[in-house]
Amino acid sequence: MARKMWINGEFVTGSAEGAIEVLNPYTEGVLDTVPAGTPADVERAVEAAQTAYGEWRWIPAVERADLLHEIARRLRQEGESLARQLTLEGGKPLVENLDEVGWTAACFDYYAEIGRHSRGRVIPSIESSQLSLVLKEPFGVVGCIVPWNYPLLLMAWKVAPALAAGNTVVLKPSSVTSLTTLMLAGVFDHLPPGTVNIITGSGEQVGDALVAHPGVPVIAFTGSTAVGQRIVQLAGPMMKKLHLELGGKDAFLVAEDADLDVAVPGVAWAALLNNGQVCTSTERIYVHNSVYNEFTSLIAEYVEGLVLGDPLDPATDLGPMARAPYRAKVERQVGDAVQRGARVLTGGRRPPDLQTGYFYEPTVLIEVKRDMAVMCEETFGPVLPIAHFDTFDEAIALANDSVYGLGANLYTHNARYVKRFYEEVRAGTLWINDPLTDNDAGPFGGFGMSGLGRELGEEGLDEFQQTKHVHWDFNMESKEWWYPYEQYNQER
Ligand code: NAD
Numbered sequence: 001m002a003r004k005m006w007i008n009g010e011f012v013t014g015s016a017e018g019a020i021e022v023l024n025p026y027t028e029g030v031l032d033t034v035p036a037g038t039p040a041d042v043e044r045a046v047e048a049a050q051t052a053y054g055e056w057r058w059i060p061a062v063e064r065a066d067l068l069h070e071i072a073r074r075l076r077q078e079g080e081s082l083a084r085q086l087t088l089e090g091g092k093p094l095v096e097n098l099d100e101v102g103w104t105a106a107c108f109d110y111y112a113e114i115g116r117h118s119r120g121r122v123i124p125s126i127e128s129s130q131l132s133l134v135l136k137e138p139f140g141v142v143g144c145i146v147p148w149n150y151p152l153l154l155m156a157w158k159v160a161p162a163l164a165a166g167n168t169v170v171l172k173p174s175s176v177t178s179l180t181t182l183m184l185a186g187v188f189d190h191l192p193p194g195t196v197n198i199i200t201g202s203g204e205q206v207g208d209a210l211v212a213h214p215g216v217p218v219i220a221f222t223g224s225t226a227v228g229q230r231i232v233q234l235a236g237p238m239m240k241k242l243h244l245e246l247g248g249k250d251a252f253l254v255a256e257d258a259d260l261d262v263a264v265p266g267v268a269w270a271a272l273l274n275n276g277q278v279c280t281s282t283e284r285i286y287v288h289n290s291v292y293n294e295f296t297s298l299i300a301e302y303v304e305g306l307v308l309g310d311p312l313d314p315a316t317d318l319g320p321m322a323r324a325p326y327r328a329k330v331e332r333q334v335g336d337a338v339q340r341g342a343r344v345l346t347g348g349r350r351p352p353d354l355q356t357g358y359f360y361e362p363t364v365l366i367e368v369k370r371d372m373a374v375m376c377e378e379t380f381g382p383v384l385p386i387a388h389f390d391t392f393d394e395a396i397a398l399a400n401d402s403v404y405g406l407g408a409n410l411y412t413h414n415a416r417y418v419k420r421f422y423e424e425v426r427a428g429t430l431w432i433n434d435p436l437t438d439n440d441a442g443p444f445g446g447f448g449m450s451g452l453g454r455e456l457g458e459e460g461l462d463e464f465q466q467t468k469h470v471h472w473d474f475n476m477e478s479k480e481w482w483y484p485y486e487q488y489n490q491e492r
Contacts, residue, residue, distance in 0.1 A: 009193030037201030052194030115164025405447025
């Protein structure tokens with residue numbers, strides 16, 4: 001059954017004539033189709049969101065909070081079926097998708113409360129007859145463009161604060177995971193029609209039209225740096241507010257004092273969660289020389305023991321990669337590294353016993369060089385390239401050896417290393433001894449080519465509010481510093 005878009009509270013085919021197939025990466029079969037939307041559908045969705053904005057922005061924050069909590073409740077209620085659908089179209093193991101739905105619901109609860117409280121402030125006036133206010137206001141319609149790897153969570157990081165701040169939303173999911181996103185209609189349908197709209201279609205057609213639409217003053221985007229640059233090109237001249245969460249190449253430092261029985265599974269999980277298809281996946285590992293040999297042989301043995309298979313099977317650690325082109329990119333990078341002298345300790349191929357599905361064996365690479373693609377381009381796959389360092393100065397320099405700056409990790413008990421690490425490493429999130437843990441109250445975002453702006457925390461709400469200064473004098477009196485200046489000059 002072909003799915004429909006969701007505009008102004010109704011399922012519609014819109015002006016789409018074609019359809020986009022959504023695949024199951026485990027079977028390589030077609031799950032269903034979604035409409036290939038057009039700019040005319042974007043127009044319709046933006047119009048609906050603009051009309052809804054007239055109502056939504058004036059709903060008192062306390063009532064909006066209740067409506068956001070209801071979204072969280074519905075997400076939990078539908079958790080199993082959402083997670084199952086996400087497993088079918090994205091390939092992440094079911095347990096990871098159940099966690100994703102849980103975090104998605106928690107994000108709506110979090111912004112329900114943050115939105116209920118923080119608002120503008122009264123600032124000191126210049127004179128006693130005056131009142132000076134700082135107001136925080138919504139922008140209007142926010143265009144939310146989301147990737148496939150965490151389509152519900154990254155939707156929530158944008159939609160929850162945008163709604164809490166009083167904006168309305170046009171949401172464009174990735175074509176890879178549009179089916180799960182369309183299921184969200186049932187999660188949002190208690191809101192006034194048009195408050196959230198979901199349009200499907202390609203990035204080139206629907207994404208570009210949304211970014212360029214003059215009625216959409218804010219674009220909140222998560223995805224690749226290349227598409228982020230395209231958005232800047234289109235929206236920059238229109239002075240839109242851009243919120244860009246882009247690619248990464250996160251480093252993991254393992255100091256000489258690290259407990260290897262924790263560091264080995266910890267680094268493996270940070271690199272392999274969702275097959276390494278996480279923006280903050282560990283993609284470069286640097287280990288102190290004194291423990292390098294032991295670490296590399298232990299992690300190769302550990303990774304070799306992980307179970308690949310059906311992502312719905314509770315015994316599976318790693319499902320298939322999301323789509324064939326993403327696997328092809330990993331194969332290219334590993335092939336290039338090996339040709340240039342890197343050594344594969346385990347993996348480096350498609351699993352011989354899993355011919356169907358976009359599987360790739362988790363791969364441990366050593367003897368890598370800093371200018372290999374696998375060490376400087378985003379891989380977004382199940383690869384652990386491991387290099388070594390001698391001094392902590394060297395370790396910091398290696399961690400910073402990237403145009404990206406999303407996150408970085410460290411295993412150590414040494415407080416001096418910890419302080420240097422969080423002060424000197426250029427990245428938006430620094431994890432020490434607890435890789436990749438999320439915290440709704442902790443702002444998340446990147447340095448450098450990893451993007452602009454922050455999601456989560458109070459900063460995540462600020463992104464969807466504009467600031468006004470109101471200066472009000474209760475007296476209506478003329479001022480001595482007005483014209484004529486001759487008189488003013490005499491009085492000074
Ligand atoms: P992508 O950039 O290919 O697509 C992301 C979204 O943008 C999709 O919805 C896509 O349809 C849309 N899009 C594509 N072309 C567009 C255009 N011209 N205009 C507007 N929208 C367009 O990324 P992806 O393959 O879906 O996701 C993987 C990437 O996302 C990786 O680079 C990863 O690092 C990044 N990512 C970043 C974060 C973060 O928080 N920084 C989180 C998750 C993923």
